[in-house]
Amino acid sequence: MKYAGLLVMPTGLFLTLAALVLFADPQRRAAFIVCGLAVQCLGLVVAVRGHMPARGANHS
Amino acid sequence: MPQPAMSDIAFALTLVLLLLAPLAIAGVALINTGLGRSRSAAQALLGNLAIVSVAAIVFAIIGAIFAGALGSSDLTIHAAGKTWGVLGHAPFLLRGLSAATPHVQLEVLFQFLAVAMAALLPWGSGADRWRLAAGCACAAVLAAIVFPLAAHWIWAGGWLSALGANFSLGAGFLDFGGAATVHVVGGLSALAVVWMAGPRSGKFPREGISTAMPGHNASYVLFGCLLAMVGWLAWNSAGAILWLNAPLAALPVTVINTLLSASAALATTYTVTRVRFGKPDASLCANGWLAGLVVSSACAALVTPGQSIFTGAIAGIFTPLLVEFLELALSLDDPSGAITVHGAAGLWGLFAAGLFAPQAGQLLAQLVGIAALLGVFLPLIYLLFFVLNRFVPFRVDPDGERIGMDLHELGGGAYPEFVIHRDESYR
Numbered sequence: 001m002k003y004a005g006l007l008v009m010p011t012g013l014f015l016t017l018a019a020l021v022l023f024a025d026p027q028r029r030a031a032f033i034v035c036g037l038a039v040q041c042l043g044l045v046v047a048v049r050g051h052m053p054a055r056g057a058n059h060s
Numbered sequence: 061m062p063q064p065a066m067s068d069i070a071f072a073l074t075l076v077l078l079l080l081a082p083l084a085i086a087g088v089a090l091i092n093t094g095l096g097r098s099r100s101a102a103q104a105l106l107g108n109l110a111i112v113s114v115a116a117i118v119f120a121i122i123g124a125i126f127a128g129a130l131g132s133s134d135l136t137i138h139a140a141g142k143t144w145g146v147l148g149h150a151p152f153l154l155r156g157l158s159a160a161t162p163h164v165q166l167e168v169l170f171q172f173l174a175v176a177m178a179a180l181l182p183w184g185s186g187a188d189r190w191r192l193a194a195g196c197a198c199a200a201v202l203a204a205i206v207f208p209l210a211a212h213w214i215w216a217g218g219w220l221s222a223l224g225a226n227f228s229l230g231a232g233f234l235d236f237g238g239a240a241t242v243h244v245v246g247g248l249s250a251l252a253v254v255w256m257a258g259p260r261s262g263k264f265p266r267e268g269i270s271t272a273m274p275g276h277n278a279s280y281v282l283f284g285c286l287l288a289m290v291g292w293l294a295w296n297s298a299g300a301i302l303w304l305n306a307p308l309a310a311l312p313v314t315v316i317n318t319l320l321s322a323s324a325a326l327a328t329t330y331t332v333t334r335v336r337f338g339k340p341d342a343s344l345c346a347n348g349w350l351a352g353l354v355v356s357s358a359c360a361a362l363v364t365p366g367q368s369i370f371t372g373a374i375a376g377i378f379t380p381l382l383v384e385f386l387e388l389a390l391s392l393d394d395p396s397g398a399i400t401v402h403g404a405a406g407l408w409g410l411f412a413a414g415l416f417a418p419q420a421g422q423l424l425a426q427l428v429g430i431a432a433l434l435g436v437f438l439p440l441i442y443l444l445f446f447v448l449n450r451f452v453p454f455r456v457d458p459d460g461e462r463i464g465m466d467l468h469e470l471g472g473g474a475y476p477e478f479v480i481h482r483d484e485s486y487r
Binding site for chain 1: 139140142223227229255258259264390391392421424427428430431432434435436438439442
């Protein structure tokens with residue numbers, strides 16, 4: 001889970017870069033850049049949830 | 061990247077400012093030490109010194125090559141009809157530094173200070189269980205690979221700084237004070253360290269809320285905030301001159317904005333903690349102050365004083381709440397609060413710099429930069445630290461953690477005349 005979340009984050013960046021390259025219209029660009037950031041936030045949430053330790057677990 | 065010639069007065073002033081900027085590093089070092097436990101204080105402060113040393117040497121040998129400030133050729137990618145600066149290519153071991161223009165020499169000096177600070181930030185998050193050798197190894201990795209990549213993209217003509225020219229996004233991604241290259245990179249590194257090293261023993265018991273492990277010396281923490289303020293005033297001023305080519309007449313506003321941002325952040329953090337807990341919390345107030353300084357690293361030279369107060373105030377509101385959330389809800393044990401103070405506040409500052417920018421497209425440029433930080437640097441840092449953890453284990457063994465990092469790693473404590481009490485509640 002945690003690794004999947006971290007892999008999703010570059011995907012969001014690719015979406016952002018694609019928006020820059022493919023769209024000249026500022027509003028479409030902005031919308032896709034925000035979408036890219038939203039994908040990254042999702043990835044971050046998944047990564048954080050995947051890293052949450054079980055309560056009382058000893059870390060070795 | 062061609063730069064306007066620097067006057068002698070501007071050169072001398074910037075040099076003096078950069079000589080004062082290490083006070084920010086000293087302040088952060090003191091804050092990190094104070095927020096840790098007394099049994100690890102000497103190791104914490106020695107670690108601060110060691111990490112700064114390792115970062116400086118590794119950056120001189122390897123990192124400066126890729127940061128590319130001294131170089132005339134870069135590794136670029138040509139795609140979609142644009143040139144994307146990816147990596148720098150400068151001479152080995154700073155060859156040619158003395159022959160470079162005064163502006164470039166000061167840029168390199170700024171980068172040395174920036175890499176030292178960036179490497180230092182995760183150290184506080186690993187307090188009380190992160191081995192000194194691992195901390196130094198991480199500093200080397202940050203100085204050799206991660207920081208140079210960010211510095212090149214943002215400061216040395218890389219693709220983020222060229223967003224304005226390539227895609228008409230304002231003036232390109234702006235980060236004059238190191239909010240991205242230092243603080244967000246440092247905050248993301250802190251997150252990776254907290255994940256790798258895990259929480260301190262007894263921090264999250266099987267039942268009940270997390271165990272409070274307050275810092276051992278609030279005086280260190282709060283005095284560190286004052287030192288950091290002096291360093292930040294110098295840091296932001298130097299950054300404005302070097303990376304924004306700001307005229308000297310613009311510096312007083314930058315300094316005032318830095319002070320206002322920190323002050324507003326402290327005021328709101330004080331209020332939030334007073335309302336939540338009945339009394340203001342000293343260490344959270346220190347975190348709030350520092351968050352305000354971090355926000356100013358993105359905004360101080362670009363916004364008005366009123367906007368500076370606003371951005372600092374917002375940072376001061378979310379800092380104590382996010383620190384609490386990360387600990388209680390997400391079980392992230394971050395003694396120094398670097399994830400919030402440097403990572404989150406840095407991101408907010410970068411966003412706010414775009415929000416209040418007069419030029420069209422600047423906000424989008426900042427958002428693209430934020431996407432690059434999250435999409436490239438967090439996975440990269442995590443991967444590098446994951447591999448490093450296999451060769452240089454991050455976490456100390458349980459006995460070492462119990463007796464304290466000072467005795468375990470250094471053979472002697474920071475306070476040998478004080479009796480260390482048994483931690484009945486930490487079993």
